Amino acid sequence: MNGPFEFTLRLGDDALIAAQRLAEWTTRAPEMEEDIALANIALDQLGAARLLLTYAGELEGAGRDEDALAFLRDDREFRNCLLVELPNGDFAVTMAKLLFLSAYQLPLYTALAGGADERLVAIGAKARKESAYHLDHASLWVRRLGDGTEESHRRMQAAVDEIWPYTAELFAPDPGAPVDPSTLRPEFERVVTEVLAEATLTRPESGWAPAGGRDGLHTEHLSYLLAEMQVLHRAHPGARW
Amino acid sequence: MYGNDFGPPEEAPGGGLLGEVEAAEAALREAAARQRRGAPASDDDLAGYFAEVIEADQKIEPRDWMPEKYRKTLIRQIAQHAHSEIIGMQPEGNWISRAPSLKRKAILLAKVQDEAGHGLYLYAAAETLGVSRDELVDLLLNGRQKYSSIFNYPTLTWADVGAIGWLVDGAAIVNQVPLCRCSYGPYARAMIRICKEESFHQRQGYEILHSLSHGTPAQKAMAQDAVNRWWYPSLAMFGPPDGESTHSAQSMAWKIKRFSNDELRQRFVDMCVQQAEVLGLTIPDPDLRWNEERQAYDFTQPDYDELMRVISGDGPCNRQRMAHRRRAHAEGAWVREAAAAYAAKRAAEKKEKVAA
Amino acid sequence: MSDPSPLWEVFVRARRGLSHTHVGSLHAPDAELALRNARDLYTRRQEGVSIWVVPAGAITASSPDEKDAFFDPAADKVYRHPTFYEVPDGVAHL
Numbered sequence: 001m002n003g004p005f006e007f008t009l010r011l012g013d014d015a016l017i018a019a020q021r022l023a024e025w026t027t028r029a030p031e032m033e034e035d036i037a038l039a040n041i042a043l044d045q046l047g048a049a050r051l052l053l054t055y056a057g058e059l060e061g062a063g064r065d066e067d068a069l070a071f072l073r074d075d076r077e078f079r080n081c082l083l084v085e086l087p088n089g090d091f092a093v094t095m096a097k098l099l100f101l102s103a104y105q106l107p108l109y110t111a112l113a114g115g116a117d118e119r120l121v122a123i124g125a126k127a128r129k130e131s132a133y134h135l136d137h138a139s140l141w142v143r144r145l146g147d148g149t150e151e152s153h154r155r156m157q158a159a160v161d162e163i164w165p166y167t168a169e170l171f172a173p174d175p176g177a178p179v180d181p182s183t184l185r186p187e188f189e190r191v192v193t194e195v196l197a198e199a200t201l202t203r204p205e206s207g208w209a210p211a212g213g214r215d216g217l218h219t220e221h222l223s224y225l226l227a228e229m230q231v232l233h234r235a236h237p238g239a240r241w
Numbered sequence: 242m243y244g245n246d247f248g249p250p251e252e253a254p255g256g257g258l259l260g261e262v263e264a265a266e267a268a269l270r271e272a273a274a275r276q277r278r279g280a281p282a283s284d285d286d287l288a289g290y291f292a293e294v295i296e297a298d299q300k301i302e303p304r305d306w307m308p309e310k311y312r313k314t315l316i317r318q319i320a321q322h323a324h325s326e327i328i329g330m331q332p333e334g335n336w337i338s339r340a341p342s343l344k345r346k347a348i349l350l351a352k353v354q355d356e357a358g359h360g361l362y363l364y365a366a367a368e369t370l371g372v373s374r375d376e377l378v379d380l381l382l383n384g385r386q387k388y389s390s391i392f393n394y395p396t397l398t399w400a401d402v403g404a405i406g407w408l409v410d411g412a413a414i415v416n417q418v419p420l421c422r423c424s425y426g427p428y429a430r431a432m433i434r435i436c437k438e439e440s441f442h443q444r445q446g447y448e449i450l451h452s453l454s455h456g457t458p459a460q461k462a463m464a465q466d467a468v469n470r471w472w473y474p475s476l477a478m479f480g481p482p483d484g485e486s487t488h489s490a491q492s493m494a495w496k497i498k499r500f501s502n503d504e505l506r507q508r509f510v511d512m513c514v515q516q517a518e519v520l521g522l523t524i525p526d527p528d529l530r531w532n533e534e535r536q537a538y539d540f541t542q543p544d545y546d547e548l549m550r551v552i553s554g555d556g557p558c559n560r561q562r563m564a565h566r567r568r569a570h571a572e573g574a575w576v577r578e579a580a581a582a583y584a585a586k587r588a589a590e591k592k593e594k595v596a597a
Numbered sequence: 598m599s600d601p602s603p604l605w606e607v608f609v610r611a612r613r614g615l616s617h618t619h620v621g622s623l624h625a626p627d628a629e630l631a632l633r634n635a636r637d638l639y640t641r642r643q644e645g646v647s648i649w650v651v652p653a654g655a656i657t658a659s660s661p662d663e664k665d666a667f668f669d670p671a672a673d674k675v676y677r678h679p680t681f682y683e684v685p686d687g688v689a690h691l
């Protein structure tokens with residue numbers, strides 16, 4: 001059931017929704033340099049989303065291109081994980097989301113780059129380098145916020161506690177997929193544990209583990225995100241831009 | 242990640258503005274090679290030496306002596322320019338989340354990001370004159386320095402993103418290309434880099450309008466509406482008419498400014514007429530017509546009273562733009578403090594290690 | 598207290614075989630962030646480049662307050678280049 005189309009769609013949706021959220025920071029970042037950095041990361045995610053959704057459309061063979069998949073599906077048809085659709089929160093929440101997302105995407109794209117599907121190999125090889133950069137950026141900030149001031153430590157710990165439960169969904173086993181996400185968990189754990197320790201932060205206990213994104217059962221946030229993202233495209237059916 | 246975006250590289254038609262930027266770059270190198278005595282003879286000779294450098298079309302560099310008013314004028318102009326780049330991100334940033342295709346979203350995001358880069362290049366250029374970026378940002382936030390009035394107009398539809406690229410970035414380029422030859426070195430070099438990027442901005446805007454004006458009737462109407470709203474504010478970007486411009490004469494003598502407001506405005510109008518024809522859109526000026534005698538277009542002047550009202554704070558979005566910038570700055574304070582605290586801790590650790 | 602976000606001078610090697618060239622300056626609280634910001638601001642993450650960041654205060658110049666900035670064109674993502682855009686035939690000055 002979860003063939004290459006479904007798998008590619010999940011990855012593409014993760015990247016697309018992450019890009020949409022990150023781009024919300026434009027003109028709002030804590031420092032002008034960081035505005036540029038967050039836009040760069042958003043552009044990387046968006047670029048990966050376009051490649052993945054284009055390929056997903058080809059695998060499906062129903063004539064849907066990247067824009068048809070991005071703009072003409074409803075929220076129940078989106079396959080992204082819940083983590084990426086969560087609101088940005090403050091800068092600490094955004095960095096917690098980026099840390100966990102990139103610590104998942106890096107081993108995932110690395111595995112893809114060594115896989116059997118030529119197109120996914122090429123996408124993985126390119127996106128892997130970008131994920132390494134995102135992970136580096138998130139770690140750099142998590143360390144500074146965790147080990148900065150009292151206030152930043154409090155905010156960073158709260159952000160980690162808030163986002164942590166949503167990481168469980170990323171590694172739900174899928175033995176038939178080109179890369180089984182459950183195999184990525186040890187590398188994720190190693191990286192995240194190290195960063196949190198350096199940042200003088202406590203790793204939360206695992207407990208509540210919300211999920212459903214891969215089956216199109218999302219949080220209440222996604223529909224609002226899509227309403228905004230899709231409004232103009234849908235207002236002019238069939239138009240070219 | 243933009244593999245499907247590649248098209249064959251094409252030269253800009255007629256060399257165009259990019260050609261002028263390159264010519265300015267070449268002139269900069271050529272003037273630098275021109276023979277001239279190497280240094281002021283004595284402290285009494287400083288003003289004379291400064292005048293000679295300007296006369297030879299060479300660049301004043303940060304360490305050179307310069308008249309205090311020259312320094313002040315440059316700080317004010319470069320800072321205002323930097324603020325404009327940063328505030329100017331807001332009207333277009335307003336459409337990133339709703340861009341109608343993923344390709345347009347990527348292009349717009351990259352464009353708005355470029356404007357942040359321009360702001361930073363310009364703050365860096367201003368800092369070479371002995372003022373800090375923090376001071377300049379404070380002057381912006383407490384309203385004591387201005388930014389371009391154009392960014393106080395709202396972006397109401399997607400077509401506004403196209404109109405801004407074509408008209409606002411277009412007017413900015415006409416204003417800025419001569420600044421590539423400005424007598425102050427760091428500013429001239431920043432402008433060369435910026436103008437090369439601006440050309441991409443103008444073209445993406447033009448391409449948006451071209452798609453819209455050749456699309457559905459609703460799209461074409463959207464494009465025309467945007468041009469109607471942005472045309473006169475864009476003309477006003479060149480500033481008040483020459484008779485009323487306060488800073489012009491001295492700036493011309495110092496080669497900070499090379500053309501008058503009205504000359505640049507005329508150049509812009511003359512360029513736009515034919516570009517509008519290709520778009521199939523109408524410039525909202527019934528009196529726009531070719532004047533054979535002047536070899537230029539006659540056109541209706543923008544409403545300069547409106548310009549003055551917007552500059553003094555009463556445009557549609559002044560309050561919103563400033564509140565947005567202040568909020569971002571205030572909400573980021575704890576992050577900047579954390580980064581500084583972290584750096585201080587690491588520096589202290591290093592010192593301890595050295596001492597031990 | 599020292600400046601919480603001091604000035605750094607940025608030098609970039611654009612291609613193999615060239616020397617590092619001064620491209621400008623930026624602010625950052627420490628070297629790691631300065632390097633990160635330099636990459637985003639002055640190279641927009643081209644590959645194959647090498648970047649140096651130097652605290653502006655650590656530079657000794659023969660003209661003590663020279664901090665002059667040189668800006669080179671950067672080869673960027675393709676849509677950043679004006680020649681990427683289709684200009685309809687017969688449009689001038691764009």
Ligand SMILES: [Fe+2]
Nearest residue numbers: 326355356359
């Ligand atoms: Fe700009």
Ligand SMILES: [Fe+2]
Nearest residue numbers: 356410439442
């Ligand atoms: Fe621009």
